[in-house]
Amino acid sequence: MVVLLTWMVVLGGRLLAKILIVDDTKLMREKLNQIINKNNHEVAGEADNGNKAIQLYRELKPDLVTMDITMPEMSGLEATKVIRGEFPDARIIMCSAMGQHKIIVEAIEAGAKDFILKPFDDCQVIEAINRALKS
Numbered sequence: 001m002v003v004l005l006t007w008m009v010v011l012g013g014r015l016l017a018k019i020l021i022v023d024d025t026k027l028m029r030e031k032l033n034q035i036i037n038k039n040n041h042e043v044a045g046e047a048d049n050g051n052k053a054i055q056l057y058r059e060l061k062p063d064l065v066t067m068d069i070t071m072p073e074m075s076g077l078e079a080t081k082v083i084r085g086e087f088p089d090a091r092i093i094m095c096s097a098m099g100q101h102k103i104i105v106e107a108i109e110a111g112a113k114d115f116i117l118k119p120f121d122d123c124q125v126i127e128a129i130n131r132a133l134k135s
């Protein structure tokens with residue numbers, strides 16, 4: 001049974017990734033945690049501001065980051081610029097309730113691969129994650 005499941009995972013081309021969750025709201029981190037685990041990816045760590053996100057990125061070298069924008073101490077936009085400056089291949093998905101065109105453009109310019117508008121549903125998150133992993 002285990003062997004069969006492993007084959008299915010391989011044959012299905014599923015990419016299992018270590019993901020860093022960055023959001024200052026505990027409830028949002030819990031929701032993302034659930035979505036990630038349910039889809040067989042792994043939560044590498046969690047941060048609640050941009051500074052901690054940078055520190056954890058350096059320590060954990062995750063395959064992907066979900067990044068909130070509005071956070072205390074340092075915003076997700078600033079943290080994304082720093083992380084992408086150090087790690088040009090970093091895959092960062094912005095996840096924010098601020099969906100103004102200007103903010104989305106800023107996020108992409110900072111180096112984000114995708115932008116998910118809150119409130120989101122599970123499918124949107126997992127599709128964005130899988131899309132970014134293939135890039």
Ligand SMILES: [Mg+2]
Nearest residue numbers: 024068070071
């Ligand atoms: Mg926030």
